[in-house]
Amino acid sequence: MASPETIPVSDAPLDSRAEATRRRVLDVAARLFRERGYAGVSLRAIAAAAGLKAGSLYYHFDSKEALVVEILDEGIRAVHEAVEQAVSALPADADGATLLETAIRAHLESLLRLSDYTSANVRVFGQAPEPVRRRSLAVRRAYDACWDALLAEAQARGAIRADADLRAARLLLLGALNASLEWFEPRRGGVEALAARYADLLWHGLAPRPAAA
Amino acid sequence: MASPETIPVSDAPLDSRAEATRRRVLDVAARLFRERGYAGVSLRAIAAAAGLKAGSLYYHFDSKEALVVEILDEGIRAVHEAVEQAVSALPADADGATLLETAIRAHLESLLRLSDYTSANVRVFGQAPEPVRRRSLAVRRAYDACWDALLAEAQARGAIRADADLRAARLLLLGALNASLEWFEPRRGGVEALAARYADLLWHGLAPRPAAA
DNA sequence: GTCTATATGCCGATAGAC
DNA sequence: GTCTATCGGCATATAGAC
Structure with a gap:
């Protein structure tokens, strides 16, 4: 109550303001990239x-390459976590088809939404x-x-x-x-619908089901 | 036989030298893009x-955008022709699975080779x-x-x-x-093998075939 | 932490000699 | 047809004031 306003109680507020700016820069940069x-x-x-001047970026990042590397890694981390989280939320005895569709939906949601x-x-x-790639x-x-x-x-x-061939399957699936x-436009139908359609196509394929004997 | 050497018989040779330069520029630009x-x-x-100076490009092209538009259109034209040609070379009574695999192989060959x-x-x-996109x-x-x-x-x-859903199938297929x-590396296996693997995955899907009754 | 100012260099595009 | 020279502008990055 009596602490003088001129002396901040800790560095934390200052640090977190810098952190907030840094995060804002990453966010707008991800969208632009x-x-x-x-x-x-x-x-x-x-x-x-991000509402600042070009030179100020160098307080937060060493270079354009360092900035983009951080965004790339964060992007993979985000989708990786989303997929792992969605899959681990399934009941332990979920069938393989449910597993696939769940992972596909989680990937698409991270990517598109x-x-x-x-x-x-x-x-x-x-x-x-x-x-950068390296x-x-x-x-x-x-x-x-x-x-x-x-x-x-x-x-x-x-x-x-x-x-x-599971490697070929992974490359085909993630590529698709x-x-x-x-091309995705939310107004044509949601991510949910797309995930269901793709999971079905990837699982059953295009061929007609053989007629029941 | 007695025509003077100092007078070219036609403009064709000069024109075709310009055409050759123009084509060389398009070829190297396509690779760089x-x-x-x-x-x-x-x-x-x-x-x-391409072995010339930057200013000289403007003799052949109006702008960087005009150059890249020409490359984009030529790229689609090339793969479109390759696919149509491969499909029309099939016997008229070819089955649907052959049709699909043939088109897939032609697309991949144009893209990768x-x-x-x-x-x-x-x-x-x-x-x-x-x-440019427009x-x-x-x-x-x-x-x-x-x-x-x-x-x-x-x-x-x-x-x-x-x-x-044929639109979804087309988007999934061409996307993949x-x-x-x-990621394709020729030394890991040829385009032919990739086309066969992808055609199989897309046609049959990942699911096991239902056991025969 | 963010600013202004600036160093240094490449960008697309044009003008005019040859 | 290709060159050299150059325009105005924007690029990444740095230095130092505040």
């Missing part, structure tokens, strides 16, 4: 969108400078491994035929899901 | 790779400036329509179940095929 790609976004544009970081990843990684590789590999484990588990539960970023 | 995206490639880099123009398309379109839309729509017709035909021949550009 998602829209225009790595080379298409200038630090000036990011600074302006929740996270500019995740979608920035899909757009930026392929054409980022080589040092520094993001480990996080990406871990997410690929998460899907390989998911597919193996679904196979163990009898939802995937024994002779399927990520590509939806290029 | 494929690797680095639209904003990641400068006209100076294109000129250097034959045409920098086609692969530049996948990388560049999504983040090109809006006027000017390329018609050609893209025509290729989408080609696949819609293909899928409808396969359905008519009994290779696709009657209740399938185009994504292979991001």
Whole structure:
């Protein structure tokens, strides 16, 4: 009550204000990178969108490359956590088909609805400078491994035929899901509906079911 | 026989030398755009790779945007022709599954083996400036329509179940095929093998075949 | 922490010589 | 047809005031 206003009680408030600015910069940068790609976004544009000047960014980040690496890693982390969380919320005896559809829905929701970081990843990684790609590789590999484990588990539960090439399946599946970023429009139908449609197509395929004997 | 050497018999040779330069520029630009995206490639880099100076490009093209539009359209044209040609080479009574696998293989070959123009398309379109996207839309729509017709035909021949959502199938299929550009390495196995694996996964799906009764 | 000012260099595009 | 030279502008990054 009697503490002088001129002396902050701790550094925490100052630190968290810096943290808030830093987070705001990351948020607007993720959105801009998602829209225009790595080379298409200038630090000036990011600074302006975050309400500060270009030079001030260097208080928070060492370089444009360091900034984008942080966004790429955060994007993979976000979708990885979303998928793991959704899957672990299932009953332990859920069947393989439910497992697949749940993971597909969680991935699409992170990509299309929740996270500019995740979608920035899909757009930026392929054409980022080589040092950026190299520094993001480990996080990406871990997410690929998460899907390989998911597919193996679904196979163990009898939802995937024994002779399927699981690596090819993972590449096809994630490629198809990520590509939806290029055309998905929420007003044409929600993420839920898309996830259901894709899960069905990927699981049953295009071929007609053999007639019951 | 006695015509003076100092007078060219026609303008054709001169014209075709300009045409050759123009084609060389388009070829190297397609490769660079494929690797680095639209904003990641400068006209100076294109000129250097084609063996001339930046200013000279303006003799052949009005602007960077005009150049990239030409590459995008050529890329769609190339894959569209490859697919139509491959399909029309099939016997008239080919079954629907053969039709699908043939189209998938032709698309992947154009994307991964034959045409920098086609692969530049996948990388560049999504983040090109809006006027560029607008000017390329018609050609893209025509290729989408080609696949819609293909899928409808396969359905008519009994290779696709009657209740399938053909638009979703087209988006999933082309999304998965185009994504292979991001990871495909020829030394891990050829385009042929990839096409066969993908056609099988897309047609049969991941689910085990129901046991015969 | 954020500012202004600036260093240094590349960008797309144009003008005019050859 | 291609060159050199150059325009005005924007890029990343840094220095130092406040």
